[in-house]
Amino acid sequence: MAAAASETLRRTALFDRHVAAGARLVPFAGWEMPVQYAGVREEHLAVRSRAGVFDVSHMGEVETRGPGALAFLQRMLSNDVSTIAPGGAQYGVLCREDGGVLDDLFTYRLADDRYLTVTNAANHAKDLAWLRAHAAGFEVELADRLDDYAMLAVQGPQARALLAPLTDGELPARFRTAELTVAGVPALVCGTGYTGEDGVELLCAPGGAGPIWDALLAAGVTPAGLAARDTLWLEVCYHLYGNDLMESRGPIEAGLGWCCKEATGFVGSAAVAAARAAGPAEKLVPFELTGPGIPRQGNPVVGGGEVTSGTFSPSLERGVGMAYVPAARAAVGTELEIDVRGKHRAAVVKDKPLYRKDG
Amino acid sequence: MADYPQDLLYHPEHDWARIDPTHPEIATFGITWYAQDSLGEVVFFDPPEVGTQVRQGESYAEVESVKAVSDVIAPLSGEVVEVNGALGDASEKINEDPYGDGWMVKVRCSDPSERDALLDADAYAAQLD
Numbered sequence: 001m002a003a004a005a006s007e008t009l010r011r012t013a014l015f016d017r018h019v020a021a022g023a024r025l026v027p028f029a030g031w032e033m034p035v036q037y038a039g040v041r042e043e044h045l046a047v048r049s050r051a052g053v054f055d056v057s058h059m060g061e062v063e064t065r066g067p068g069a070l071a072f073l074q075r076m077l078s079n080d081v082s083t084i085a086p087g088g089a090q091y092g093v094l095c096r097e098d099g100g101v102l103d104d105l106f107t108y109r110l111a112d113d114r115y116l117t118v119t120n121a122a123n124h125a126k127d128l129a130w131l132r133a134h135a136a137g138f139e140v141e142l143a144d145r146l147d148d149y150a151m152l153a154v155q156g157p158q159a160r161a162l163l164a165p166l167t168d169g170e171l172p173a174r175f176r177t178a179e180l181t182v183a184g185v186p187a188l189v190c191g192t193g194y195t196g197e198d199g200v201e202l203l204c205a206p207g208g209a210g211p212i213w214d215a216l217l218a219a220g221v222t223p224a225g226l227a228a229r230d231t232l233w234l235e236v237c238y239h240l241y242g243n244d245l246m247e248s249r250g251p252i253e254a255g256l257g258w259c260c261k262e263a264t265g266f267v268g269s270a271a272v273a274a275a276r277a278a279g280p281a282e283k284l285v286p287f288e289l290t291g292p293g294i295p296r297q298g299n300p301v302v303g304g305g306e307v308t309s310g311t312f313s314p315s316l317e318r319g320v321g322m323a324y325v326p327a328a329r330a331a332v333g334t335e336l337e338i339d340v341r342g343k344h345r346a347a348v349v350k351d352k353p354l355y356r357k358d359g
Numbered sequence: 360m361a362d363y364p365q366d367l368l369y370h371p372e373h374d375w376a377r378i379d380p381t382h383p384e385i386a387t388f389g390i391t392w393y394a395q396d397s398l399g400e401v402v403f404f405d406p407p408e409v410g411t412q413v414r415q416g417e418s419y420a421e422v423e424s425v426k427a428v429s430d431v432i433a434p435l436s437g438e439v440v441e442v443n444g445a446l447g448d449a450s451e452k453i454n455e456d457p458y459g460d461g462w463m464v465k466v467r468c469s470d471p472s473e474r475d476a477l478l479d480a481d482a483y484a485a486q487l488d
Contacts (some may be wrong), residue, residue: 039400040425227399227426292447294403294423310403312425319403341421341428343405 012057013150013206014213014293021223021342026228029121031058038148043228044314052154052224056201059211060124061145062131065114069141073115075138076131078262079108080250080294084109084251089175089192092259094127095268099250099275103127104241106192108177116145116188116203118239119206150209154221155199155232163200166212168195174315183215194229196236196353234320235313235355242307243297243324244284253280253324254350283330284308285349287338289319290356291344295338301325302337310338315355318347322358361484362392364458365458368474369483370434373397375458378389378479383471386435389462390453393487399424402451404446406464411439412468415473420463431463437472441465468475 009032012018018025023034037043046052051177059125064073073081079092088109094102101125108116119127124146129206131142154163158169163182172178180189185208190290193199202212230240237255239245250268251260252275262276282305289295295310301323310321327335334349367375373394378387397402403423413419418430419439445461446452453461478486 035398035426041400041402174375231425292405296428312423313423322373 001053008071010058012055013209014055014057015212017210018055020183020224021217023223023225023277025209026226029058031121033058034223034225035225036227038205040225040227040231041314042232043222043224045217046247047156047197047224047228048315049234050200050222051154051194051220052222052228054153054155054224055150055209055212055213056229057150057152057206059151059193060117060119060149061203062117062124062128063110063114063143063145064117064131065141066140067265068134069113071111072135072140073107073117073140073164074264075266076088076134077105077117077270078260078266079106080264081262083106084115086112087172087177089177089190093245093251093256095251095266095272096130096247097267097268097271099252099271100244100247101241101249101251101254101256102130102247104239104245104256108188108190110177110188118126118151118227122242148205149203152204152205152209152212152216153193154188154193154198154202154216155193155195155197155224156221157198159197159199159208159221161218162221166215174198176292181283183211184214194238195232196238197232198356204231210358226231229296231314234309234322235312236353237317237322239284239322240309250275250280254275256286280327282324283327284322284324285330286322286352286354287320287336287347287349288313288354290315290336290348292319293319293338293340293343294319295323295340295345295347299341300339302339305329305336307338312357313355320348322352325349361396362458363480363484365453365480367458367480368434368477369455369480370432371476371483371486372416372432374432374434376474378474381464385405385440385465386432386437386468387462387465387470388419388434388458390431391483392457393459394429395454395457398422398429399426401450403464404453406442406446407439409439409442413437413439413469415470415476422450424479434477435466435468436470437466437468439464440467
């Protein structure tokens, strides 16, 4: 199956290295990506205790440049883009007019009138078309940079210490960026990540990804796959587009009101403001099972609601997930039952994040 | 590495049965090396209750890795007489020792002729290629 599918799947610049490292490769959003190497639990715990590296080159990039770049992005993104200083980074969502979420994305300000926005792989073409459709009237140029960048995420409490000797300058602080060389390769280094750990994300020309990867592994960083990435983000209650975020849901019910600044007048801001004022009928909540079982995406919540992400948490050693539930049942401590393939599993609504360092 | 003991009978859905030599009506069930390798690290085994009637070719339990859940298929029909309770706290035994400590249930078989439908080790291994 994998062999047949691979003919139409894209491969990252690190494909041969993944094979050499013993990765199991799976189709993901049109790409052939490493889901695991040594094993998801081992990779997960390596990131929590030390450092891991993920190939996330499947993620897309859109560059916005020109005198109207700020005005355009302020119109398109939910957050207040004017607060990103040069060299800064910010999270936000892209909304339809009705407030439905098209994507969630990080935007880096590379220069005064130059921004780079990182898209989810499955949404890249859709996002680009949406942005282009709204660019008329702005003094702005949009460039699809998907093919120009490989992307590596180096994450874990020791990520910076292991990476620092490979660079020619100081690593950026959290939510800051720096143009450095890493293992001799020019890279945009960003103080961001998707694991709840300290660390950075590196964007470089695809041809440079191999030397950086090799140097990281030689420094003792563990290769980690998409399966560990899933358990890591879910433990800290980040959102995955396609699971927890979708066009039929708005950012308020998803708990992303903090990155929506309706006063900026972004596309969808009126709908978001209305949802915020009215209060959502359902809310996305993290939960954990109090007994046996593992919740999965699509499991119904007994009495109303649905699991959008679910897994076994290697750190907590139990089933955890996120679900949209009626607002009346969203309070921390509310007891839920999850219908896991016909078996009702006891669960409780938890505070974010599900996993905290030091307990 | 891949291992398919000669003394077992195999169901094509990657399950094995070991017939007790002294009590041939009792069979032990588990999943094969191939099954546990495909699944990855097992983190949860959801067993049937003792007394449950299982049917050849049908699911009698679930086994879950971090990523996925799989049905466990009964290689033979009968009544569950014992469940490997040790897997409740140590489901990794299914990966570490799929034919030993990773056994799942013991079943009192209802139809000895069903064994004819199962594969020997060589035939099972051949169909994996």
